[in-house]
Amino acid sequence: xxxxxxxxxxxxxxxxxxxxxxxxxxxxxxxxxxxxxxxxxxxxxxxxxxxxxxxxxxxxxxxxxxxxxxxxxxxxxxxxxxxxxxxxxxxxxxxxxxxxxxxxxxxxxxxxxxxxxxxxxxxxxxxxxxxxxxxxxxxxxxxxxxxxxxxxxxxxxxxxxxxxxxxxxxxxxxxxxxxxxxxxxxxxxxxxxxxxxxxxxxxxxxxxxxxxxxxxxxxxxxxxxxxxxxxxxxxxxxxxxxxxxxxxxxxxxxxxxxxxxxxxxxxxxxxxxxxxxxxxxxxxxxxxxxxxxxxxxxxxxxxxxxxxxxxxxxxxxxxxxxxxxxxxxxxxxxxxxxxxxxxxxxxxxxxxxxxxxxxxxxxxxxxxxxxxxxxxxxxxx
Amino acid sequence: xxxxxxxxxxxxxxxxxxxxxxxxxxxxxxxxxxxxxxxxxxxxxxxxxxxxxxxxxxxxxxxxxxxxxxxxxxxxxxxxxxxxxxxxxxxxxxxxxxxxxxxxxxxxxxxxxxxxxxxxxxxxxxxxxxxxxxxxxxxxxxxxxxxxxxxxxxxxxxxxxxxxxxxxxxxxxxxxxxxxxxxxxxxxxxxxxxxxxxxxxxxxxxxxxxxxxxxxxxxxxxxxxxxxxxxxxxxxx
Numbered sequence: 001x002x003x004x005x006x007x008x009x010x011x012x013x014x015x016x017x018x019x020x021x022x023x024x025x026x027x028x029x030x031x032x033x034x035x036x037x038x039x040x041x042x043x044x045x046x047x048x049x050x051x052x053x054x055x056x057x058x059x060x061x062x063x064x065x066x067x068x069x070x071x072x073x074x075x076x077x078x079x080x081x082x083x084x085x086x087x088x089x090x091x092x093x094x095x096x097x098x099x100x101x102x103x104x105x106x107x108x109x110x111x112x113x114x115x116x117x118x119x120x121x122x123x124x125x126x127x128x129x130x131x132x133x134x135x136x137x138x139x140x141x142x143x144x145x146x147x148x149x150x151x152x153x154x155x156x157x158x159x160x161x162x163x164x165x166x167x168x169x170x171x172x173x174x175x176x177x178x179x180x181x182x183x184x185x186x187x188x189x190x191x192x193x194x195x196x197x198x199x200x201x202x203x204x205x206x207x208x209x210x211x212x213x214x215x216x217x218x219x220x221x222x223x224x225x226x227x228x229x230x231x232x233x234x235x236x237x238x239x240x241x242x243x244x245x246x247x248x249x250x251x252x253x254x255x256x257x258x259x260x261x262x263x264x265x266x267x268x269x270x271x272x273x274x275x276x277x278x279x280x281x282x283x284x285x286x287x288x289x290x291x292x293x294x295x296x297x298x299x300x301x302x303x304x305x306x307x308x309x310x311x312x313x314x315x316x317x318x319x320x321x322x323x324x325x326x327x328x329x330x331x332x333x334x335x336x337x338x339x340x341x342x343x344x345x346x347x348x349x350x351x352x353x354x355x356x357x358x359x360x361x362x363x364x365x366x367x368x369x370x371x372x373x374x375x376x377x378x379x380x381x
Numbered sequence: 382x383x384x385x386x387x388x389x390x391x392x393x394x395x396x397x398x399x400x401x402x403x404x405x406x407x408x409x410x411x412x413x414x415x416x417x418x419x420x421x422x423x424x425x426x427x428x429x430x431x432x433x434x435x436x437x438x439x440x441x442x443x444x445x446x447x448x449x450x451x452x453x454x455x456x457x458x459x460x461x462x463x464x465x466x467x468x469x470x471x472x473x474x475x476x477x478x479x480x481x482x483x484x485x486x487x488x489x490x491x492x493x494x495x496x497x498x499x500x501x502x503x504x505x506x507x508x509x510x511x512x513x514x515x516x517x518x519x520x521x522x523x524x525x526x527x528x529x530x531x532x533x534x535x536x537x538x539x540x541x542x543x544x545x546x547x548x549x550x551x552x553x554x555x556x557x558x559x560x561x562x563x564x565x566x567x568x569x570x571x572x573x574x575x576x577x578x579x580x581x582x583x584x585x586x587x588x589x590x591x592x593x594x595x596x597x598x599x600x601x602x603x604x605x606x607x608x609x610x611x612x613x614x615x616x617x618x
Contacts, residue, residue: 024583028576031417041421067558067573071582078586085394085594089387205421 004139005091005132009084011125012101016077016084018118019108022059023077026111027070032060033112034207043200046277054277058207059112073111080104084122087129098129116270140167144175147263147300155304158256165252168259169227175262176226180219182269183350186286188215189272204275218349225348226262229331234258236330237305237323245319246381247309257304264296290353298324318375325368328353333361388499394591395492395513401584402485402520406478408577409433411531413541413549416560418567430542431575432531434478436471440546455543462538462551470534473527480523481581487516488588495595510595517588524582528557528574541572 026033035057040046046054065073080101087097105113105122113119124141131139137146137154146154158164192210193200202208234255241247241254268289276285298320306316336348355361372378409431420427423446430440436457443450457471494509535541538551549570553561558573574582 024579027579030412030414030571030573034417039425041424070579074579074583075586078583078590082590082594085390085590089390089594201418206417 002091004128004134004136005094007136008094008098008125008128008132009088009091011121012084012098012129013088013125015105015114015118015120015122015125016081016101018114019105019111019122020077020081020114022112022114022118023073023108026060026065027074030070031066032058032062032207034058040205043197043204046204051277055274056204056207057274058209059115061110061211062202062206062208065111076104076107077111080108080122084125091132094129094132098126098132102126102130116273140171143167143260144171144263144266147260148296150300150303152303152307154260155257155307158260159253159308161256162252164256168256171259172226172230172262173223175266176223177219178266179226179268180222180350181215182271183286183290184215184218184222185209185211185272187350188212189275209272221349228335229327230259230262231255232330233323233327236326237308237319240319240323240326240377241305241309245309245315245377245379247311249308254308257308258301261297261300261304264293264300267293287353315376315379318372318377321368321375322372322377325365325372329361329365385499388495391591391594392492392495392499394587394594395488395495395509398513398516398584398587398591399485399488399492401580401587402481402488402516405577405580405584406434406481406485408580409439409575410474410477410527410577410581411535411572412575413554413570413572416568416571419563419569422567428542428547430546432474434474434481434577436474438543440543442546451546453543453545459543460538461540461544461548466534466537469537470531473530473534477523477527480519480526484516484519484523484581484584487512487519488584491516491588491591506595510592513588513592513595517585517592520581520585520588524578524585527578532557 022033037053037055040054045051083097083100083104087094087101090097101122105119105126108114108119108122114122127141128136128139136142143154143158158168189203189210193203199210203210234251237258238249238251238254242249271286271289274285301324302313302316302320305311305320306313309316309319311319332352332354339346339348355364411432412429414429415423415427425445426443428440428442430438432438438453438455438457438460440453440455441451457467457474460467462470491509491512494505494512498506498509532554536551536554540548541551541554542549553570554572560568560571563569
């Protein structure tokens with residue numbers, strides 16, 4: 001598939017070049033790149049009432065990009081560029097250069113990831129290179145992009161293709177790992193900012209990003225929980241769609257379609273890039289990202305369910321509304337609290353919605369059921 | 382991919398390498414500066430000094446609180462140090478500069494050969510490889526030599542910054558990369574290679590890879606190998 005390799009090699013080359021420029025800039029700067037909306041002299045300046053909106057963006061991890069280590073990162077970025085150029089010059093042999101570009105692009109996260117865009121392009125390009133035998137639209141990241149674009153053809157394809165079940169499960173694992181990484185890194189840093197003034201100075205004003213083993217372990221937990229949540233959501237949609245409404249469909253078809261709707265969730269990886277002060281360290285900013293990505297996912301789910309059961313839009317909204325409500329109640333009000341019954345010290349990792357009090361939750365549930373009823377979900381076909 | 386497109390990519394890489402090696406002549410190779418944390422704690426006061434291969438030291442102190450800016454350009458000979466130590470550092474700068482100038486010349490030759498080969502299918506492309514390798518070796522030698530020799534020489538200076546800006550005794554410079562820590566655990570001063578050193582080092586890496594990539598431009602011999610059997614087997618000959 002010549003077109004796939006051509007696009008893959010071009011994306012890898014642009015990505016590797018951006019990673020190289022970013023790494024060289026950090027090396028010459030002598031520290032990670034930190035951008036502020038405006039300069040402040042202390043953390044207190046940010047917390048005073050009436051302080052204007054402040055945000056900081058960091059590219060690179062402090063402590064591992066400075067000093068003699070900068071040479072190592074520079075060498076890695078140039079080797080990455082070399083393999084990307086080799087791939088561009090000889091696209092007929094994509095496996096070896098793509099594998100190296102994939103590896104070095106992942107490592108580039110520590111040095112700013114080529115202003116993030118470079119990392120994303122190199123990652124997409126190298127994975128496309130490894131899947132160069134497939135048409136462009138069938139490659140992994142292009143499928144995710146098509147899902148994020150709410151491409152209805154994608155869902156029609158994955159419903160029919162029985163052999164993509166493995167890829168669907170991998171999609172859920174991969175996206176939940178990325179989302180877990182972003183959310184856990186953010187919550188760990190917020191926790192450190194709250195508990196130590198010295199660390200808050202380092203994180204907010206010097207652009208340091210704190211990390212420890214718990215970030216990875218919690219992201220791995222997130223992968224497991226992600227699979228359970230995916231199967232549960234699939235089961236509920238399957239039961240509502242087939243048993244309640246009487247639409248013909250198989251469980252595996254629903255599972256494949258639902259898996260690809262998770263694509264927008266991977267944007268939660270970028271949460272810890274930015275910290276804001278308004279309101280100071282409350283969850284407004286990450287919750288906005290969380291809310292937007294989830295609404296985006298629900299939109300993808302509506303498109304998927306529409307094609308899955310061949311429903312009109314009104315009934316699809318009703319189905320997703322009812323299934324989503326049952327899913328949310330089960331996961332956040334039954335399953336997760338049960339973890340705390342088993343082990344009171346366990347905290348479910350990451351960022352999540354928690355609506356209080358229970359009476360408000362039940363009012364929202366009732367509203368959702370009424371919407372489903374009005375949309376015709378309870379009418380047997 | 383066509384040969385012409387391939388050689389354009391390699392030519393582009395070679396031009397970038399040439400720009401980097403020339404830029405390293407004019408940009409600072411070593412610097413000492415106040416850290417970001419020190420800058421924040423002292424209400425935005427920034428002090429830094431930069432050493433160039435042209436044996437010139439640029440030092441700056443910006444203090445927004447006092448509304449003062451001090452910019453000083455000092456020849457190496459006017460730095461607060463013994464003449465013998467200044468001569469030793471000057472000699473280091475001179476040798477490094479010569480290595481970089483020769484490497485840049487070789488780089489220019491390499492770029493020209495790649496350019497000519499692209500236009501006229503010249504057989505000189507293999508020489509471009511040799512010049513790129515030679516330039517690469519010289520740039521590596523320049524960066525390693527400067528990194529290993531600058532600290533012992535700078536540590537003998539009375540102050541590594543002009544005294545109008547700030548006094549930092551040379552004896553505190555214990556390594557090529559380093560810093561002075563404050564009692565609070567934060568760093569007050571950091572020093573290490575500056576943009577020129579990094580540009581030269583990057584030019585070394587790019588040169589090394591350019592020389593390897595030159596082999597990917599289709600060699601002339603490939604076309605010739607197609608011609609010869611054709612002539613031999615042709616019944617019309």
